Amino acid sequence: MSEINAVDILRNYNYVNWIDWIEDILYYGIAYPLNNLTPEGDILIDIVFFLKKNNISTKEYDSALCGVLNKLYGNYNDAEKIIRIINVLVGIKNPKAKEILRKIFFNPELNDLIFNHDSVKAKILQAYARLELDVKEREEVKVHFELFGWKEFPNNIALMGNYLRFMFLHYEENVFLNSISSTIKLTSNLYSEQQIPFVVTLIEDKLREFYYNRKSIFYSHFYEWFSNVYNEVSHIKLFNLIIMRFNKYLNRRNDFSDVDSNESFIVEVVTISLNSIFDTDYFDKQRFSTIADWANFLIASNKRDFLNVIIEKNKYSVAKNLDCYDSSYIYNHEIIDENLCVPLIKQFKKVKSALEYDKNYVRENALYLLNFILE
16 A cells, blocks of 8 residues: 555554554564555654654554563563564653563563574663653662672673663763773673673763763763772773773864863873872783873873873872882783883883982983883
């Protein structure tokens, strides 16, 4: 039937008619009066836009989607159909779906339900996150993952990503950022080497979303979080990989409009990195890369004077941490290559030896050190 003729029929469809139409599409792939609107799209999603384009209410259709999902609930052999309905709910933001989505989400029997690499639970959370939730509804999701995230995330990375997006959409900035560090602390040692790149990408993507959507407040909140959690997570490789990659993302944007109003943030991030550069448990090129990224950011934004501020803040604290370090320790642990190690250690020791009698000498050598890292 043509789309023009279908309009009058669909305008008179009620809840029962829509239930029958949806089930015909799911089980047989054809339905009256329409079963296809676009070559590649899903008719269950396309029909929403068709109805709106023709000024037909979607109220009965929205209810029917929830009705079909309720009927599918409990039939775990219908994962494909459940996923398909959920994909529609993700796309159209149906408030009537809240109850059934919540019921499916908190059913532990569906935790491992997968179809075509899609996790039902991850998809449910993606749809649920788009709805308006009251305090109780959002808190029960948050508490659930605080209790069981460490158990569920390693086997379902997409669920972890959707949880962090849920936190971004429904909580204040500090709570969202703390959920990132908590997730890293709880699960970092549970991922395989093959999973790590995907985890880094998902978490960094959430930081990008924060930066892009709330740019005016990003730096202040990010710095506060970074400085508060750094001592707890700086030894975790996953955290350093995420921060290093996110730093490079900020640098590549070549958007330095925020630098003037966020000088302290940039200076303090470099300060924190420098103060931890000789951490005995985690001393490698990633720390140097992080510092170099931020310093290059300052140089590219014509803020070389910031480098002097950074040096001034760090020249003593870095040098004082050299008592237990020598080149043999670093060589033996294969932490850093010889070409970088030797002059770096020598330079730090020069700064240390000069601390008591020549502050100008200390400053000059600290400047040399930072330039050396950047070369």
